[in-house]
Amino acid sequence: MNSILILFAHPKFEQSRTNKRLVQQLDQLEGVTFHDLYESYPDFHINISYEKALLARHDIVVWHHPLYWYSCPPLMKQWIDLVLEYNWAYGPEGKALQQKKCLNVITTGGLRELYCSEGSNHYSVNEFLRPFEQTARLCNMEYLPPFTVMGTHQLSDAELANKCKQYVQMLRFLQKDCSPQVIEDCVMLNDIPQIN
Numbered sequence: 001m002n003s004i005l006i007l008f009a010h011p012k013f014e015q016s017r018t019n020k021r022l023v024q025q026l027d028q029l030e031g032v033t034f035h036d037l038y039e040s041y042p043d044f045h046i047n048i049s050y051e052k053a054l055l056a057r058h059d060i061v062v063w064h065h066p067l068y069w070y071s072c073p074p075l076m077k078q079w080i081d082l083v084l085e086y087n088w089a090y091g092p093e094g095k096a097l098q099q100k101k102c103l104n105v106i107t108t109g110g111l112r113e114l115y116c117s118e119g120s121n122h123y124s125v126n127e128f129l130r131p132f133e134q135t136a137r138l139c140n141m142e143y144l145p146p147f148t149v150m151g152t153h154q155l156s157d158a159e160l161a162n163k164c165k166q167y168v169q170m171l172r173f174l175q176k177d178c179s180p181q182v183i184e185d186c187v188m189l190n191d192i193p194q195i196n
């Protein structure tokens with residue numbers, strides 16, 4: 001079974017509706033480590049050696065965050081800047097993350113249909129996530145399609161409950177199998193039949 005590390009960043013978690021529900025269920029999942037960055041590092045002083053040791057113990061790394069200005073909240077960026085060190089994560093001797101898989105789990109205020117060339121956001125979510133994709137690649141990780149919860153302000157309680165269920169199913173799917181053949185055709189992990 002693949003072990004999963006969820007790195008979670010939400011600067012206003014006390015005001016959250018969507019992510020509060022999404023993460024509530026994660027603690028009980030076997031083989032999944034949930035790590036709340038804002039809770040661990042409210043002063044932004046990231047313990048780099050602790051983070052590296054945590055990464056070493058997991059097969060799949062999830063960057064879970066709300067989309068803020070088409071990117072991640074600042075502590076997630078700080079984590080990337082400080083933890084993914086030269087000659088550890090990348091560079092000629094940087095092989096620590098080799099063979100691992102990586103993906104974004106994001107929530108967005110904007111609806112999925114607004115994230116396209118004709119929509120008000122002009123680009124797809126996958127295009128906005130390119131810096132994460134390339135970061136993962138530079139660190140010798142395989143980047144998987146994102147799992148998204150979009151249009152958060154318009155989601156009913158029932159729809160949100162369904163997204164929570166899909167998130168867990170998606171994690172269970174990744175624990176068992178994340179071979180490229182199964183997911184190569186999907187734009188988002190939401191679209192794989194195994195979770196619907």
Ligand SMILES: Cc1cc2nc3c(=O)[nH]c(=O)nc-3n(C[C@H](O)[C@H](O)[C@H](O)COP(=O)(O)O)c2cc1C
Pocket residue numbers: 015016017018019020066067068069070071107108109110111152
């Ligand atoms: C500072 C800030 C920036 C945001 N930027 C975006 C954005 O670029 N695109 C988008 O679709 N939603 C954006 N939103 C909306 C959030 O993504 C949305 O409120 C959040 O995902 C809902 O999850 P929550 O209930 O857990 O906070 C932004 C919200 C805030 C507060």
